[in-house]
Amino acid sequence: FPGDLLPRPLLPPSPEHGSPSLQQQKEAFDRGKKTKAVTHLSPEQFAQAIKGEEIGDLPQGPQQQRIAEQRRVTLKNQISRLTGTTGEEGQLFPFEEFYWDTVTVYLKLEQGFLDTAQRLFEYLRDAGYGKRKSVGYGQVKHLTLESFPGFPSPQDANGFISLSNFVPARHDPTTGNWRCLVKYGKMGEEYSQEDMAFKRPLLMFEAGSTFYDPCCRDFYGRLVSHISVSQPHVVQYGFALPVPMKLPELGTTI
Template identity: 40%
Template sequence: MATLQLYRLRIQPQSATLSPWHADTLFGHLCWEAFWEGGAQGLADFLAPFRTGSPPFVFSDGFPDDLFPRPLLPPQELDATDQVARERAMDRAKKTQDIQWLTQAQFESVLRGERLTADSPAPPIRELTQLTLKNQINRLTGTTGADEDDEEASGRLYPVTESAFVREGHARASAIITFYLWAQNESHLQSAVRWMNLLARGGYGKRKTVGYGRFRVLNCELFTLDVPDNANGIVTLANFVPAMSDPHHGYYRTRVKYGKLGEPATLTDVADSPFKFPLLMLAAGSTFYSNTGLGYVGRLVENIHPKNSTIVQGAFAPAIPIRLPN
C-alpha cells in the first residue's frame, strides 16, 4: 500500500443552510471574496491560474464528519451458473445501495478494490431537511402589513427548505463539515485557508444575509489516505466538469447545475440577470480508469452566462487513486 497526503479543512456550521456544500458553489463564494478584497484586478489575479488549467488548490464537496462519497462501481461480474453467488451479490447490493457516505476505513477498503459487505454499517449521520414558511416584508411599511394602496400585499408566505447534517440521537445540527483539499504547495494551502476564513465572516449560500449558512473554520490539517499500489483509476471528491485531457472511461452519475450569480452581482453591475446556463456535471464519487497522478480533474467553465462572457464556473475535483475492476 502507498499513502496519499491531502489536507482536511473542517468547519462548524452555526445555522442551517439553504445551499448544498458543493465545491463549485464554494468556488464562486471565494471569487466574490477576491473581488471584495482586490476589486476587478484582484478577481482576475485569483482566476488566472485556474484559467490556465493549473489551479493552486482544489476543494472537495463538503461532507459530514470526515466522511467520503461512496465510489460508483460497476456491478460485480458473476458466474451465470452459480445461482447462490448471484443471490448473495444481489442481497449485498440491496442492503448497501442506500449508503451514501463511507468512513475512512470503508473508503480505503473500496480503494483497494474490495466491495462493501451486506453488514457494512451506514455512518450514523443523516441530512435533516425541513420546509419553513417565511413572511414577506413590505418594503413600504417595513412590516408584514399592507400599505394603504395595496391591501392584498400583506401576509404573503413563501417556503424555504432548510438543511443541516445531524448525528444520530441529535435533533439539531451537530455534525462538522469536512472539505478535502489538494494544494500545489504550502503557500497555496495557506491562501485557501485564508479565503475560507474571510468567507466565514459573511456566510455561505442562499439567504446568507439573513443568517443562513453561518459557520466558523475549526482547523486545517495534513492527513494521509492508504491507497493501492496497483491503482488503475481515480475517484472524484466533488461534482466537476471534465477537461479535454481528463480520463473519460469510467462510471459516473450526472447532475444538472442551475447556477446563479452571488447576491452582490446586481449591485456591482456584473450582470443584469443572476441566472447562468444549466451545466451538466459529473457527481462526486465518479470513477474513471486512469494512471494520472495529477491529484485533481476538472476545469474552469467559461461562457456560462447568457450576457456576460467574463463570468465563469469553477468545476474542479480532487482525484484519489483507486483499484477498479479490469
C-alpha cells in the same frame, strides 16, 4: 462532506460466482437495491474501496448519512397569494430543516498558498456560504485547517475516484463509471441582484465517479467559461480532486 464521511465509489455490480440459482440472483438483486442508497462511506470503508477490497459492514440503507444530519423545526411567515406579503394576522407555519453539524473539505494547495486559502475560508465563515445566506443559512461557526497526509492509495492503482463534482476536459479519460447532475448555479454578492443572475445549466460528473487512468494526474477537469450571459468574465470551477484507486480490470466486474 458530512462529518468525516467520503463519497462511495461508483463501480460495476458484483457478479455471483458460478451459476447462481434464481433465488440467489433475487437475493443479490435485493442486496444491491438496499445498499444502492448508501452514498457515503466511513474513512475505513473508503480505504477498503480504493484498495479494490470488498467494503465491509455496508449498511442496508443510507443510515450513515442520517447519522451526520441534524434536524430542527423553525417557524416561517405565511405569504398571501393575493398580496405577495405576509398577511395582517401574521400566520406562521412550522418548517423542518436539516443540516450537517460538521463538514469536512479537502484541499490540494500549491506551496505558499496556505495563507491565502485561510483568508478565503475566513471570509466564507464571516459572510456565509451558498443559497439564502442573507437570511442566516450557510453559517460557519468554527473553522479549522489541518494538514492531511493523504489517502492510502495502492501502488497498483489503475484509475481514480473524484472527490468533487467536475466537468471533464477534452483529453480526460472517458472509460469508467459515473453519475451526472445538472448544476443550476447563481452568481453571488453584487451580481446576485441582476436580472440575469442565474448561470447557464451545467452538466457535471458527480463526486464518487471513477475513471481508468494508469498514471493518475494531480487534477482533471477544467474551468468553464461563458457560464454567465451578463458577465462574460465569470467562470465556474469544474476541476476534479482525484484519489488513485484500484478499479476492476477492464472487461470484468467485481
